[in-house]
Amino acid sequence: MTLEFSPFSVPLLMAGIFAIILTVLAWNRRPVTGGTTFSLLVIAVSVWLFSGALEYMAPTLSAKIFWKNAQYLGITTAPVLWFYFVLKFTNYNETIKRHYYAAFWLYPVIMNLIVWTNPLHHLFYGNMWLNTTGIYPFLDVKSAPLSWVHLAIAYILLLVSTILLWVSYSTSSGVYRKQSQLLLIAVLLPWIANLSDVTHFVSPIDMTPYALTVSLTIIYVALQRYGFLEIVPVAREIIVEHLSDIVIVLDAKSRIVNLNKAARKKLGVVGENAIGRFLRDLIPQYRAILDKYKEQQEAHETLDLIVDGENICLDMQMIPLHNQRGHFTGRIISLRDISVLMKAEKALSDNERALKAYTRELEEQNEELDAFAHTVAHDLKQPLGILLGYSTFLTDSLGSLDQAMLKHSTLMIEQSTRKMSSIVDELLLFASVRKKDTVEINPVAMGEVVASVLSRLDDLIKSTKTHAVVPVAWPKARGYAPWVEEIWVNLITNAIKYGGNPPYVLLAAEPVVYTEGDHKGSWVRFSVNDNGPGISEEAKKLLFVPFERLGQIKFEGSGLGLSIVQRITRRLGGWIGVEGAGDGESHTPATNGSGCTFYFMLPAVYPPVS
Template sequence: MDPAFQYTLFVILAPLTAIACVGVVTYARLSYPSRETSALAWLTLSIVGWLVANTLELATNTEAATLLWAKITYLFIATVAVAWLAFALQYSAHSRWLTPGRFWPFFVIPAITIVLTWTNDSHHLLWTAYRFIPVNNLLAINITTYGPWFWVHILYSYALILLGAGLIIQQNSRSFRLYRQQSGWMIVAALLPIVVNASYVMRWFPGMNKDYTPVSFALAAVIFAVAMTRYHLFDLKPVARDAVIDSLSDAMLAIDPRGRIVDLNPAAQALIGIPSNLIIGQPAADVLNPWRDLLERYRDRTELRDEITLHHDGTDHTYDLQVSPLLSRQQQPAGRLVVLRDMTARKQAEAELREYTAKLEARNEELDAFAHTVAHDLKDPLAALIDYSLELKLHLRNMPAEEIDAALDKIARGGEKMSAIVDALLLLSQVRQIEEADLTPLDMSTIVAGALERLSTLKANCHAEVELPERWPTALGHGPWVEEVWVNYLSNAFKYGGSAPRIELNAREQPSGAHNQRSMVRFWVRDYGPGLTPEQRAELFAPLSQVRTSPEGHSLGLSIVQRIVTRLGGEVGVASQPGRGSLFWFTLPAWARRSSG
């Protein structure tokens, strides 16, 4: 190639590229804050300085002037690679390296290169030999042999340029596919100066005498500036994805108009369970096939918010699904952004909170009802105790012995009733405090015998006759609690089963079926007394709400009985008709005997 043509072409291209470079960078500086374009401005200044100095080098007609401008050119040649690296660091969100304390070591080699350039005639470490080429009555310098330091300089510059290009390419690999048009141009701009400079230094093209590296750098700067303004480089740059998207715990997928997944974050990759390199570019219908029903439901929706359930990792997870449109720079549909926020823990916490609140409200209601019931039941015996005590105090000396004995008996009975109420209160407190009682096989004969022993005085006073079965089916329960159930049922039967009541105790095992998921044992106490009306039955087993306490006072004890049996996994009930007696029953889980074989 004719040397004159090479230099003439450079002289034509240099001012054009310099003007274009300054123009677009100035526009970028006006469009964006100075801190975001400062490195690009520095890079542009170095490139323009290189172009201007190199052009003036070609515009002289003496060897001394040409050599002087060649040395001035090295002021920019030595620093342009550092400026390039600064731009790459700023672009790739590594600006923390641009502080003076961290960045100054990168200037050591360029500073030495500049010093050696101006003292080269003394040591020839940069250029060993060069010659001047006449070009249209002007002179151009051509380095024919490089010194050892030149290779240090060139390798260092290449290292910085490659490092910067690597940072840009790395950011491109992390950016959204929908926005990679800008990053593709960035890669071209990153590699262009290296290719052009290497072709000149390594003499890849015989007869190539002019270095077009500054022109290639200028074109790279123009590409960067255009990307900033046209593709919104600093609006959509990958740092936004690195700093925000990748750190999100929400799963996020970008889907193009053809239904292909163009990007996803680590949370989405973990949710899908497939490596991201096998997901990118694949149809969403194929990748998300386990959830194809949901895909079909939302196939034509570009914007929505819904709550969905996905099954993965062996369990169901609740997600807040949000789909929003992605628009191109022309505000045309460019795909959809799908965000899935795992709400499982929150839903579980809300459910637990509701359950806890319901339990707390139930306990508060229970305490209120119990306080009302206890106050109501204590009122009559306490009033009687006070009345008879005052009567004895005032009239003891004049009262016949029979009246004194009767008053003392009534005081004793009132005290016994109050004691029973206090015992019921203590039992309820025990049942409330123990969340889960240990269920063990029950020796019901011993438990019933204990209950009858506690009621022996009452049984003797009412002349009750008790019939027991020959054997009891074995059930599971908590012995002390079950004894209280029997005490309550038996005491009611002794009191309200008529004159000299005949009481029958028995049990029967109920096999599992449609209503019972496991076998149960049904126990009962039958009396042949006056029985109960439907209205009276309706008030039994009420949850501690004996608002209309009957004189018989069934409700307090039976309410506690119901709580005990329910906690043990059983049920309670009563069958009764006026004039035909009553049958009070409760169930407990049957003990499943393990076969010895």
């Protein structure tokens, strides 16, 4: 095959070689979305360019017609491949069902059949002749009707592709925006050149292949400088669609424009059925919540809802949408289920509070143990000294003692022994309350407990001529009976020891209900009132401090009693307190209640009266 030199063919040959280089570069990036399609597109363009160059170099009319027809192998496939590539680049490829893609290939197949069989029907080209008006002859043609059909189809594909690229350019940023911009320029240049060829506005020679040369250069810049086919735009729609968060897009009138897969699943609706409906009508069970935000454009709050009988916590974020002029066009509502996170945070917070409480308890126990060692040594030293003194006295003087002195000495030994036994009992109770992790909390038969306490204190009551008043009926409370009995023993004993002369002790109980505050709930208030001088405000502050004794107390004690009572009531879920200020004088029963009243609170049980 002989060929003749033509200056028109040189740029096309160079562009064809450049297209092959771009094909290699694009093929190496084929794993990227759209990489393979773009490689095939550049191959189609290279066929177009090489065939165009050979058309100019062909010496005869028939040879030029052959290479003219060969160009349509690239001319008809390039628009289809470009359309495919733009769909993938802009992430709209899912909008067209897969089996429709095959239909697009009917266009190049049919058009090439028509082109190659044109001598039989002349429906694509009317006349074809060799134009020799210039130095270098070239093929000139007169278009027939089907060539305009081909042009219309190609232009439609290019128009849709250009619109998609423009949308991508308008909505993207950074390197993605630059890539879209270069692709727009690359497609517009040959399109404009082709329009000039159709209208013969510039030259009788088709300038489209030469414009493609510039487009290939622009594509090369996009490949090398802006990471084209390396950094591809990620579809925001795909990301939103597959988010586990609920995402709902509303227009300015709060009608649903779009909603993702998670939203459709949670709401139990088909996407098409929800579009255009008001959100408050779609989920009427949440209408009250939605109405709260219907006038707001932006919000970020936590919602506590009940879904299918389960409490869930949602993080709700509402973001306004504005057009390019800044006008409000709608809102995006995103809902994230943070129930697990909130439960974990609550558990962490509870554990932190428990740890702090446990640390405080350990600190208190360490302080108590320090005081414990000092107090035990001090309190046991006196009775042990008395015991040792009288024992030595009896040993040395047993033969010379009269009956009265002997009886007095043995009585003092007995009293010292009892006092040490009492201290040891209190210490054992104190240790049991400190060490016992859990106790069985049940309704307490308070009447039986108090009766047992009065029986234990019978000798003390008779020896001091105490007058004790006990309620006829007791409200039911929850507690641990052995510990509750020790509370009563301690409080009644103190009321007898530090009361008037004779002591007057009033026991009482009444239901109490708190509707707010830290002690909100139903309780029973048990109290012991004496007719003693009372306690000053300053002394009250030291009452429940372990191992403290008040100077005004006329009976010696171990300093453990009220501390143990306080610890017991706390372990039972209640608390203890004292009322009544001291005036330094004892009171008679007629003025009962003016002395001191100790009370302790326990959780109530219904019915409240036993």
